[in-house]
Amino acid sequence: MYGTVCPRVFVEDVEGVLVASLVDGELLEQGVIGEVDDQLIELSGWVGASDILLSFRDVQLMSSTLLAVLLRFGRTVSRSGGRLKLCSIAPHLLEVFRITRFDRLFAIYPDEASALCAFEAERTEPRRNLL
Secondary structure (H helix, E strand, C coil), X not given: CECEECCCEEEEEECCEEEEEECCCEECCHHHHHHHHHHHHHHHHHHCCCEEEEECCCCCEECCHHHHHHHHHHHHHHHCCCEEXXXXXXXHHXXXXXXXXXXXXXXXXXXXXXXXXXXXXXXXXXXXXXX
16 A cells, blocks of 8 residues: 555555545545545455544545544544544645534644644654553
């Protein structure tokens, strides 16, 4: 999957972070969303405890069904010890994330560069025991 175009998700390694870009501009049809879900499940199955950045740079329209896909994917990544961040969400779609409070569930960055910097900063910070 590295550096290849899958029907719905393009995955590449950038500075040790797997960047998964949603390819479609419109994620409205159930079949398309199902394929995105399948590909994200496949991705989470073979990456283990990786840092994953999910980019929405090409997405202009999306169904609320995609939010359930994201929630499931985020939980899977978290359970495996990985970290998931989202980036490049169009302002009108970002409003959907705010209304549904998904902006509280996911770390969302305006662009790929700022998200990659956040991953790097987290790698260099000493881990604190909060208990």
